[in-house]
Amino acid sequence: MTSALEIAQTVTDPELPMLTLADLGVLRDVRTEGDQVVVEITPTYSGCPAMGVMRADLVHALHRAGFADVDVRTVLSPPWSTDWISDEGRRKLAAGGIAPPGAAPRHTGPIPLSLGPTRRTATCPVCGSADTEELSEFSGTACKALRRCRSCREPFEHVKEI
Secondary structure (H helix, E strand, C coil): CCCHHHHHCCCECCCCCCCEHHHHCCEEEEEEECCEEEEEECCCCCCCCCHHHHHHHHHHHHHHCCCCEEEEEECCCCCCCHHHCCHHHHHHHHHCCEECCCCCCCCCCCCCCCCCCCCCCCCCCCCCCCCEEEEECCCCCCCEEEEEECCCCCEEEEECCC
């Protein structure tokens, strides 16, 4: 029989279907407590609308695999970071035409308030040029920005560093 962990690791993200929840770093733990399978997931950001779909997809996948009692729990601490996206997940994003995030900013102490525009950079997933510009801080989802490559002129999405 396939383990609950192996099943959970195959569930894809509803907003980035080229990634599994494990690739994205959202899948935190899968364990059994008696006859119950307990799955822990962390949202990419507070209020992420995909959490309900992730939860339902995990429950359905585990039920189909024969696990009758499944409890999917949301874990908020430590908060998710784009650093949790696996190397394979980053490759899958780029292959899907989405620029993967760079390293998440590091803060020691309070996060400074910045009222000016955010300065992010991203490499074009089409041609590899670093000469890109942000068109919109938000794209199809709040965790992505819309950018355009100045070299090949192609628009693309960029997963923002968190």
